[in-house]
Amino acid sequence: MAAHIPSPMPAQDDLVTLKAVTALLRKSPYPLSHSTLKRLIAYYRIPRKRIGKADYVHFSDVLVAQRRWAARECRKS
Template sequence: MATPLPSNAADLVTTKEIVALLRPTPYPASESTVRRWIRRYDIPVTRQRGTCWVSFTDILEAQRDEYERLADAV
């Protein structure tokens, strides 16, 4: 029997999907950047069948925080 995904499963995406979703925006990010945000902001990762899933909302919040941090540094 498969382990069910968490209740926020509709929001869960892979890092590759995140990169694809951010590509057409004014603030695209590479997969290594997304992974760095996951580590830096301690974003929870759900692993199922060898695939890592993260909340897209959490990634968007991390992206916002990163760009605010960079803007404040200027």
């Protein structure tokens, strides 16, 4: 029986830059390149906030998208 893992809810203060997301996920089992991250943001319609010259996203939204992307990649192979 598979365990149910609830999706994380975005917190107010988990906004991070796209560059920070790629750095944080670099050591994960399924790291994302900057271009892959941009594709996931577009594909899953993750909202972006533009502050100054940088785009920010909720890290929890990216984690959900990464989990779905990794599951799809595992099914391919």
